[in-house]
Amino acid sequence: MNRYGHAFAAWRAEAQPDWDAYTRHPFVEGLRDGTLPQSRFLTYLVQDYLFLKNFSRAWALAVVKAGDLDEMRACSATVHTLLDHEMSLHVQTCARAGMGPEVLADAQEAVTNIAYTRYVLEAGYSGDFLDLLAALMPCVIGYGEIGLRLATEATPDTPYREWIDTYAGAEYQAACVSAGALLDSAIRKRLGEAPEKSPRWAALSDRFATATRLEVAFWELGRE
Numbered sequence: 001m002n003r004y005g006h007a008f009a010a011w012r013a014e015a016q017p018d019w020d021a022y023t024r025h026p027f028v029e030g031l032r033d034g035t036l037p038q039s040r041f042l043t044y045l046v047q048d049y050l051f052l053k054n055f056s057r058a059w060a061l062a063v064v065k066a067g068d069l070d071e072m073r074a075c076s077a078t079v080h081t082l083l084d085h086e087m088s089l090h091v092q093t094c095a096r097a098g099m100g101p102e103v104l105a106d107a108q109e110a111v112t113n114i115a116y117t118r119y120v121l122e123a124g125y126s127g128d129f130l131d132l133l134a135a136l137m138p139c140v141i142g143y144g145e146i147g148l149r150l151a152t153e154a155t156p157d158t159p160y161r162e163w164i165d166t167y168a169g170a171e172y173q174a175a176c177v178s179a180g181a182l183l184d185s186a187i188r189k190r191l192g193e194a195p196e197k198s199p200r201w202a203a204l205s206d207r208f209a210t211a212t213r214l215e216v217a218f219w220e221l222g223r224e
């Protein structure tokens with residue numbers, strides 16, 4: 001168990017090499033020491049804006065797939081945060097770099113971006129609430145872990161301090177803890193107290209690992 005819960009800790013351990021490739025990717029290290037070129041960061045931000053749009057849809061699908069009101073509330077709060085806070089942060093950062101809303105509106109989705117968001121949505125369409133949550137978790141909690149590490153390890157003058165502070169901040173960390181708790185509670189309700197013994201465990205862990213590999217590819221899309 002870590003700060004983000006039991007299932008997350010178990011799946012993270014099962015996906016360890018991919019997890020490290022995601023959270024310690026050269027792109028992340030470039031944010032940490034400030035060597036990431038601004039042009040690559042902006043390419044990432046525009047793609048991430050498109051990503052979040054589809055990711056909001058995936059959390060909305062989680063409202064549909066949820067089993068009770070508490071699960072519905074948790075997922076619907078995430079939809080709200082994404083649409084009204086997270087995405088506006090991207091819009092503001094792009095505007096400061098001279099890219100207006102028309103740049104975001106006209107941007108073409110990179111194929112790795114399509115692969116990732118459609119994989120997550122498909123997990124929800126063809127699977128149940130747990131399939132969808134397993135595909136959603138690497139994204140949410142991975143950034144929390146990256147933010148916490150970079151908050152202490154980043155060079156003091158990195159130009160990416162605002163990005164780091166967003167994900168290291170108390171508000172985002174609380175969202176990650178809630179997401180981990182939602183996952184553990186959803187698993188307990190459906191698979192019981194020894195979920196690792198469930199015949200579904202391996203497939204769920206595999207979904208988590210696949211989404212983690214898609215995060216690795218996402219860092220690389222500035223190089224496509």
Ligand SMILES: Cc1ncc(C[n+]2csc(CCO)c2C)c(N)n1
Pocket residue numbers: 048051052055078082086139140143175215218
């Ligand atoms: C590729 C990519 N992966 C993860 C995140 C982080 N993230 C995705 S959704 C969300 C809010 C809660 O679900 C956060 C912080 C991102 N922005 N882009």
